[in-house]
Amino acid sequence: MALACVPGLAAVVALVLCAVVVDRTPGGARRPVAARAGTEHQAARPAIVPRERWLGDAAYTRPPTRYADRVSAVFVHHTDSPNGYDCADVPRIIRYLYVGQAGGRNWDDIGYNFLVDRCGTIYEGRAGGTDRPVVGAHTQGFNVGTTGIAAIGTFTAGVPVPKAMTDAIAAVAAWKLGLADIDPRAPVRLVSTNSLSKYRAGTRGTFTAVSGHTDGYWTACPGAALMARLPEIRQHAAHLQGRR
Template structure:
């Protein structure tokens, strides 16, 4: 059975390929230790529009946030919403997605960690800090230790995927995975904790570090056209990390 793009809420234990620590900043906060010492492959952080831009005053009330130790994989999604929008309307559309998930489904927040519009603008999704390993609600069974990046639109077979959109997805993936020295093209081992995923709870699956929602869950998301673009997204992300 193939379902629509419905993110899940379950957690997962992740077998991590590269270690990452935590440094204390002078102000008492935390920042992740980069993977540069282990491999030297980092990518610059892309420009990210803060959630206040689409959520408004409600962004000041942040729900409780769960954090993982690190991000070991990126799952790509589409939002299954119309494609013909003006990019100036993207904040309003993301707010409507939030309303559907946090309101209609009674989740605590939007499920995706990041949303990318067709003009290549990256928006912060779930609260908790873009630099941190925020546990999202995007891939049933595989939320802890992964990041969910959603393309704003519907990208089924034959639908063109804008290059600026895939480039932006690659930039997010390169940056997040680079923090722990992970090659976007590399295999990663993830252990499911929810039998509603493609893997029974407790079983281990091998994914590519940048994978589609459908790789972990019974869904058509992120659409056949975007799934077909994942190899190039991985290659572009690897180049952004300075890999051959």
């Protein structure tokens, strides 16, 4: 059955279905790991709004951040929330998602590493440093060594996906993957850490470096419309890295 991610307080019962959980399995180092220097295809770091801009006074106590060795892949999500928002209200929307996940569900933080709104603004999600390989809680079995980027809205079949949003997703993907000199269009092999994913724990799955949530878990996230834009996003990200 195809299932969509439904974050927020109203969707507590969808916790297992959404599969945005913390992998408490080995593989995440406890100390920050610096990005590889001197890689050939580094993209520019896009402008990123720090989490303090949306967090306000809603912070919950959280355990220490976990880190991987590097980011080898990006998983794209949608938040399955309304699309007709004013971009000035996005900090409040993200704070609501955070309260639903870190508060209502007692997760260790918001699950996504980054969130992107329909105006193309990029927000820091999970704590730990945007330039670090922070282990998120966004793709069951494949949180270690990946970055989760959530498009704020619902992008099922036929729903327009703003170009500003896809450009912003491409910019984050190009930058994060470029730190390890990974082509966004290239195949990558990832080891599952959780048998609730599409792959048993310990087995390898082959993904494109920029993939959708549905590629790793039984879900419709990030929606058919956004999945259809992934080839364009990969190509744009590769161009930002200076690749042909």
